[in-house]
Amino acid sequence: MNNNALHTVEAHIREQAAASTHIPGFVAGVYHAGEQIVVAHGTANTATNAPMLPDTGFLFGSVTKVLTTTLVLRQVERGLLDLDRPVVSYLPEFALAVPGAADRILVRHLISHTNGIDADLYFPDAKGRDALKAYVAGLAGNCGTLFEPGEQLSYSNGGMIVAGRLLEAVTGLSFPDLLARDVYAPAGMKDSSTSAERAILRSTAVGHFLDPETMAARPTGMFMLPDTWGPAGGTPIGTVADLLAFGRTHLAGGVSPSGERVLSAESTALMQQVAFDMATPNVPPMGLGWVRYPFGDTTVLAMSGASPGGVSILCVVPEHDLVFTAFGNTSGAIMLQDQILQWILTEHLGAKIPALVTEVREDVDLTPYVGTYRSNQLRIDVSIVDGQLEERMTYEPADASQEEIFTAFAGGATSAPPQRYVAIRPGLFAPAGYPLETFDGYLRLLLVSFHDVRDGQARFRNGGGRLTRHVGE
Structure with missing residues (x-):
């Protein structure tokens, strides 16, 4: 070479x-x-x-x-x-x-x-x-x-x-x-x-x-x-x-x-x-x-x-x-x-490297993705605000030891402001405000997807490769 x-x-x-x-x-x-x-x-x-x-x-x-x-x-x-x-x-x-x-x-x-x-x-x-x-x-x-x-x-x-x-x-x-x-x-x-x-x-x-x-x-x-x-x-x-x-x-x-x-x-x-x-x-x-x-x-x-x-x-x-x-x-x-x-x-x-996301859409029905999703010590509330999905993520520590370790790992910040998402297609969303080329590489993990829609409701949300399960409205 x-x-x-x-x-x-x-x-x-x-x-x-x-x-x-x-x-x-x-x-x-x-x-x-x-x-x-x-x-x-x-x-x-x-x-x-x-x-x-x-x-x-x-x-x-x-x-x-x-x-x-x-x-x-x-x-x-x-x-x-x-x-x-x-x-x-x-x-x-x-x-x-x-x-x-x-x-x-x-x-x-x-x-x-x-x-x-x-x-x-x-x-x-x-x-x-x-x-x-x-x-x-x-x-x-x-x-x-x-x-x-x-x-x-x-x-x-x-x-x-x-x-x-x-x-x-x-x-x-x-x-x-x-x-x-x-x-x-x-x-x-x-x-x-x-x-x-x-x-x-x-x-x-x-x-x-x-x-x-x-x-x-x-x-x-x-x-x-x-x-x-x-x-x-x-x-x-x-x-x-x-x-x-x-x-x-x-x-x-x-x-x-x-x-x-x-x-x-x-x-x-x-x-x-x-x-x-x-x-x-x-x-x-x-x-x-x-x-x-x-x-x-x-x-x-x-x-x-x-x-x-x-x-x-x-x-x-x-x-x-x-x-x-x-x-x-x-x-x-x-x-x-x-x-x-x-x-x-x-x-x-x-x-x-082709563009992974080429456009966003405004005609996607957002209702199947609304609700509360949970995994271990994490709660994500998904709602519709101004025609976009909005997510509120809440850390719910199981005990003081868990909270102390995770807080130290995260540098003291365990909460984040609500995040809006725009639709790319049914079941796939991008965080609002990012240039679309952001997602061509490793940072495609910032996209959020919803899976296994039954009776008009997604069972799972996937963010960063991790699933949370729908548990209610």
């Missing part, structure tokens, strides 16, 4: 990061056809003014879900797990608040986000070796179901955490130890850990929240989520080089850059195949672990990851032998990551 081409990518990332004045620090890496670059810009921690360096560590957030899925497939290859067996056959204590519901969930449902576990904001605070055990024990009294397993797709933190506990049960190792043995070591992720105590021994970025009035960035008061959220993305920490190595492993049929096999070619391919498709533009088809983003004819295997005041992203583009990964230490960095990804696809690779 032409070295100058990747130098152009490096210069573009550096320029875009410098122009994003509301992001204290940004680090990104691109691997393409045998060449690799890493770019770092700004400050890793505004409290210390430590610089963001090419080897600065950061929380992976939900990018971890692809690592957890890789672990599950490794145990399938070893004969310790079967994707099509019920989870309770390995983990008899697994239960939900709906009697018998857990019995119908297969191992496959956990890693394809089709399990229906209603636990998206369930944050039990437990530490150490028994953290995942405590999480699973708490599900029975606190969390029900959104749908029957395999019926719908809803991004599932709970499913991945149950998968992490399942891995512990069948291997006898803790999730952090298993991750270190079966992913970090063979993939060559030499600076990765799951421990703040380890991370503090080297350069590590912390998240920040922007003051809404001054736009000044303040460091997060909570570095990471509780240990109970490890397999969903709470605790793993590493570098851009580590995520590039992991992404390259999935490009190369499961063989790491050092030549060590992490996963079989068959398992690697299975993760990339469509496991479920909601057939709506705001919810890309799901593989196992990977989300399959269609950018025109180009498929990007991706996962982004929120951490307290930060966001990471990992994108693998098999047909172009490319990996892109990045971290920014404010939540708004997802917009910069989306812009860079689209630039790499169009300008560097020459891919065509």
